[in-house]
Amino acid sequence: MVATTLLAFYGTGTAALATSVVKLRQRLELSQAKHKSLAGHSRLARRIAALVPFYDYGDDRFFSSDGAPPEIADRRRQALARLSALYKTRFAETIARTAEASAGISDLQFTDAYRVPFQYRRLVRDALPAAGFVQSSHGVTVTDLDGNRFCDLSGSYGVNLFGYDFYKGAIERGAAQVRELGPALGPYHPLIIENAKLLRQISGLDEVSFHMSGTEAVMQAVRLARYHTGRSHLVRFCGAYHGWWGDVQPGIGNPVPAHETYTLTDMAEETLRVLRTRRNIACVLVNPLQALHPNASAPSDSALVDSSRRVHFDKDAYAEWLRRLRQICTEKSIVLIFDEVFVGFRLAKGGAQDYFGVRADLVTYGKTLGGGLPVGVVCGRGDLMKRFRDDRPADICFARGTFNAHPYVMAAMNEFLRYLQTPQADALYRGLDTIWNERARQLNRRLAAAALPVEVANMSSIWTVCYTAPSRYNWMLQYYLRAEGLALSWIGTGRLIFSFNYSDEDFAAVAERFVAAAAAMQRDGWWWRGPALTDKAIRRTIMKEMIVHHLFSPRQRQRD
Numbered sequence: 001m002v003a004t005t006l007l008a009f010y011g012t013g014t015a016a017l018a019t020s021v022v023k024l025r026q027r028l029e030l031s032q033a034k035h036k037s038l039a040g041h042s043r044l045a046r047r048i049a050a051l052v053p054f055y056d057y058g059d060d061r062f063f064s065s066d067g068a069p070p071e072i073a074d075r076r077r078q079a080l081a082r083l084s085a086l087y088k089t090r091f092a093e094t095i096a097r098t099a100e101a102s103a104g105i106s107d108l109q110f111t112d113a114y115r116v117p118f119q120y121r122r123l124v125r126d127a128l129p130a131a132g133f134v135q136s137s138h139g140v141t142v143t144d145l146d147g148n149r150f151c152d153l154s155g156s157y158g159v160n161l162f163g164y165d166f167y168k169g170a171i172e173r174g175a176a177q178v179r180e181l182g183p184a185l186g187p188y189h190p191l192i193i194e195n196a197k198l199l200r201q202i203s204g205l206d207e208v209s210f211h212m213s214g215t216e217a218v219m220q221a222v223r224l225a226r227y228h229t230g231r232s233h234l235v236r237f238c239g240a241y242h243g244w245w246g247d248v249q250p251g252i253g254n255p256v257p258a259h260e261t262y263t264l265t266d267m268a269e270e271t272l273r274v275l276r277t278r279r280n281i282a283c284v285l286v287n288p289l290q291a292l293h294p295n296a297s298a299p300s301d302s303a304l305v306d307s308s309r310r311v312h313f314d315k316d317a318y319a320e321w322l323r324r325l326r327q328i329c330t331e332k333s334i335v336l337i338f339d340e341v342f343v344g345f346r347l348a349k350g351g352a353q354d355y356f357g358v359r360a361d362l363v364t365y366g367k368t369l370g371g372g373l374p375v376g377v378v379c380g381r382g383d384l385m386k387r388f389r390d391d392r393p394a395d396i397c398f399a400r401g402t403f404n405a406h407p408y409v410m411a412a413m414n415e416f417l418r419y420l421q422t423p424q425a426d427a428l429y430r431g432l433d434t435i436w437n438e439r440a441r442q443l444n445r446r447l448a449a450a451a452l453p454v455e456v457a458n459m460s461s462i463w464t465v466c467y468t469a470p471s472r473y474n475w476m477l478q479y480y481l482r483a484e485g486l487a488l489s490w491i492g493t494g495r496l497i498f499s500f501n502y503s504d505e506d507f508a509a510v511a512e513r514f515v516a517a518a519a520a521m522q523r524d525g526w527w528w529r530g531p532a533l534t535d536k537a538i539r540r541t542i543m544k545e546m547i548v549h550h551l552f553s554p555r556q557r558q559r560d
């Protein structure tokens with residue numbers, strides 16, 4: 001009797017120990033699969049972000065925060081005054097209207113605040129106020145309220161693929177197709193049948209669902225994966241953007257932690273090990289844009305504190321990574337989701353699946369697919385798209401949305417999808433990478449020939465600007481580019497998005513202006529470099545400033 005009890009006791013103890021060891025090993029594997037940057041540690045990043053104190057530079061420090069001598073600081077001061085005068089005359093009306101609207105539109109306040117590192121924000125906003133309005137678009141250009149025409153490099157967050165005139169036509173012709181129905185919602189307009197058919201063809205998947213935005217499409221894809229696998233966790237890769245829903249934005253930007261999200265290292269063995277061993281993973285979410293900058297966040301100029309931004313697009317290596325992910329997801333019944341909201345239709349007609357030669361279980365699309373109107377779409381395998389169970393009628397996966405499949409959106413989408421089938425569209429996709437790679441090379445040759453510390457890197461028509469010498473002022477380039485007539489999005493030089501209607505001549509104009517802007521910035525002394533200036537030294541200086549301000553700023557003392 002005693003022996004049996006003892007045996008049972010030891011048996012239970014051994015089992016508990018074995019379970020703990022397995023759990024411990026899995027925890028260790030999880031930590032190893034996290035990227036070592038802060039972006040790889042969402043909770044820590046949020047905690048540290050909450051500690052960063054605000055402080056800013058006064059007139060002196062603003063111009064010499066890199067240790068530049070007085071004559072360089074003076075040159076910069078004069079340059080900023082000149083640029084400011086130019087902005088305030090050339091963009092007067094646009095600036096005035098932006099200022100008028102800003103007090104009542106929170107988004108304008110936010111984007112305006114996050115154009116440059118915060119230490120420089122106040123003086124930059126005074127000197128170079130935001131000009132956030134445009135009145136028209138034509139060809140590859142947009143025109144502001146003062147009548148200035150800019151070559152558009154913002155790409156409207158990626159929506160603008162075929163040129164604004166195409167989307168104006170798609171919206172107009174689409175509206176004509178559904179005018180009789182108007183905004184009646186619930187029952188569909190019949191042209192949705194063709195949309196679903198074409199989307200199934202393009203994605204190679206069985207079914208389609210329509211949503212109002214890319215964010216919603218991602219929410220639905222993840223919800224379906226959780227529903228069908230019965231597992232809780234989603235895996236996203238470090239730095240990847242998938243919209244602003246909490247579960248896919250576990251770090252800075254989301255006020256609460258995302259408990260059922262693993263943020264793992266892109267292109268890493270350790271990640272594959274976690275996928276192989278954890279049993280609670282419902283899906284892996286891939287944003288193929290990360291191939292351009294694996295494990296790094298969207299490169300905004302407000303984070304451009306030094307010149308350490310690096311990118312390197314290796315198509316073959318990323319395709320191989322996706323193949324390995326595909327294999328493990330299949331083996332472990334994890335749903336592989338490609339979030340093609342940004343890159344879908346931009347890299348290839350068949351999207352990232354075709355471009356990298358790997359098939360996903362669910363694919364999300366959005367942006368350009370709406371033909372210029374707001375949209376999100378999920379395409380997926382039939383078994384994964386189903387939202388109810390035949391044998392369990394109360395167990396459903398709910399997804400609705402008042403404006404889903406809005407007739408006007410469906411009609412503009414129909415114009416987009418039908419255009420994709422034309423020989424003109426085929427011609428646009430032919431040799432796409434060669435064209436954009438060559439244009440990037442051309443520009444880099446010119447920048448190097450002029451000894452400017454700037455270069456571009458690209459993934460097809462998506463570009464980013466990198467800086468080749470340490471500097472604290474790289475974010476100024478966005479203002480010089482605007483002065484030369486190049487329009488960027490609010491995140492600045494980190495992302496330039498070209499539409500396919502850029503001809504060689506249009507591009508030559510962009511290159512000319514880009515080089516002129518960088519040359520002016522160089523002349524004005526912003527890229528002065530002392531022997532002690534390294535990226536590491538810059539970061540160390542900023543860290544010291546933060547610690548000092550954290551400890552000694554009056555507001556902090558009050559709080560303590």
Ligand SMILES: Cc1ncc(COP(=O)(O)O)c(C=O)c1O
Binds near residue numbers: 213243339340
């Ligand atoms: C890859 C990706 N997924 C999702 C989204 C969110 O789409 P939306 O802004 O339409 O909600 C974006 C937007 O930039 C995106 O790039």
